[in-house]
Amino acid sequence: MTVTAHHHTLEIRNLSVRAGGVEILSGIHADIRCGEVTALVGPNGAGKTTLLLAILGLVRYTGEIRFCRAEEHGEGAPRIGYVPQRLDFDRNAPMTVLDFLALSSQRYPVVFGHSARSKRSARETLARVGVDHLISRPLGKLSGGELQRILLSLALRDDPDILLLDEPVSGADLSGEGLFCEFLGQIHSESRFSLLLVSHDLSVVSRHADRVICLNRRIICQGATTEMLTPENLEAMYGSGAHLVSHGPADGSGHLHPPPAADGDGNKRD
Amino acid sequence: MTVESLPDFLFSAMGRILPFGFAEPLFMKRAILAMLFIAPAAAAVGVPLVHFRMAFFSDAIGHSAFTGVAIGVLLGVHPLLTMVAFGLFVAWAITRVKGRTELSPDTVIGVFFSTVIALGVAIISAQKGLTRNLQAYLYGDLLAVSGTELLWMGALLIVVGAYLFLTFNRIMLLGVHEGFARSMGVPVYALEVSFALVVALVVTTAIRAVGILLVTALLVVPAAAARNVARGAVSAFWVAIAIAVVSGLSGIAASYYLDTATGATVVLFAAALFAATAMLKGMFRR
DSSP states (O other): OOTTTEEEEEEEEEEEEEEEEEEEEEEEEEEEETOOOEEEETTTSSHHHHHHHHTTOSSSSEEEEEEEGGGOOOOSSSSEEEEEEEOOTTOOOOHHHHHHHHTTTOOGGGGGGGHHHHHHHHHHHHHHHOOGGGGTBBBBGGHHHHHOOOOOOOOOHHHOSEEEEEEOTTTSTTOOOSSSSHHHHHHHHHHHEEEEEEEHHHHHHHHHOOOOEEEEESSSEEEEEEHHHHHHHHHHHTTTTOEEEESSSSSSSSEEEEOSOOOSSSSOOO | OOOOHHHHHHHHHHHHHSSGGGGHHHHHHHHHHHHHHHHOOOOHHHHHHHHHOOOEEEEEHHHHHHHHHHHHHHHTTTTHHHHHHHHHHHHHHHHHHHTSSSSSSHHHHHHHHHHHOOOOHHHHHHTTTTTHHHHHHHHOGGGOOOHHHHHHHHHHHHHHHHHHHHHHHHHHHHHHOOOHHHHOOOHHHHHHHHHHHHHHHHHHHHHHHHHHTHHHHHHHHHHHHHHOOOOOOOHHHHHHHHHHHHHHHHHHHOOOOOOOOOHHHHHHHHHHHHHHHHHHHHHHHH
């Protein structure tokens, strides 16, 4: 676990985002450490996705985001992989999974067909996350979980320095299986990219994350996972009554039970 | 062979390829050639346009042509030039405002749409005798295309082809998810602006063929019809092109014999092909 001790991949300093006169994020100070898994947790509307978009440079912000590339990754700007929560494209779009992958792997337009190289690369890319059987399926007919895996396979293909992963609310997907399951943990331990993971499943967070950033428009707390997921911090984030319930053996895994009064969109702005 | 003799060469070639009565007069040869330039360009741009759900945008640009023509007549400049220039300006302005506001794209386009129409109506109402000039632009006048316009349309097809060849994959990626496209190295803003400008160029040129009122159909209907039958990106694109060319040529032929407006007849053929593909889709679903 000690790669380059506490070398930062990403330093966020005094970051604020305003949209439509409302402060979505304010005064964010955070570091993403090299090679570690950092979980970003907080209620809906806490600004988690906005923070990812700021890192990608897709929303205007004040403050600073500094990328520090570790020497062993070579020169140049760091590569950022991104897996969005969901795609809001037209589900009727005539586009197969192979078409979609070829969009970013071959130079000439996909309307002229797929090169043997891009077909082979697509199959390898998909196989890495175990979805190569989907290659000729229409993109719009896939489940949310399948789509996220395909996006993940693409993000991993380019060997990112940082991977930003925006998990959907658990239970939204029929497969019921979070994206951060064992295979991603395995890929991560092989490739050692820095992972910033938005997760709603605190059992996933407590099992896989090295560090946790608790966010609700501002930083509530950040630090090592074991120290952060305390009843006090959860209450500060989700409101009173929230608690982590341990299921099974005392391995720290558990699910967040939201407070009885504030469920659903029980994340009323402060 | 000089540039000026190029149309003549193409016309004699067409005489051999299309030995039909309707293709004999010179004005019909010009109309057919114009359609063969415009229809594929419009359909090719239409595929990503439909993917982006930008049909309303293209309609707004089409209607801005109304004002562009009015400005041209007002200034004593050739209306074609002001129409294209104004269309490009509106496309750029919409894209820029869209990126800087919380309003939905629909709302932004709606505001621009009504503003440019209002401006056009204001200019026309102040200038008597302008209405006659507008007819050709409202309904299109394919049979009166000049040699210079033909060259312009041919150049358009080349420009659109080259642009799409270079950007098609990245544009389609952008249409799936902006943030994801950005993470894959797609220059989001540059592509959005350049695509809007290319759409404006195609729309304002295609107005010559089918008119302001119907120009969006030339971009949207072939791509929409292709979606009914295509499963992948390859067939979606080429079916759209084929539908555009087939309805373009059959529309011209039918309008010659039925004495109907050429642009409207072409669009009716495209709409019929859309209906046919929709029925085919229904049959395969069951």
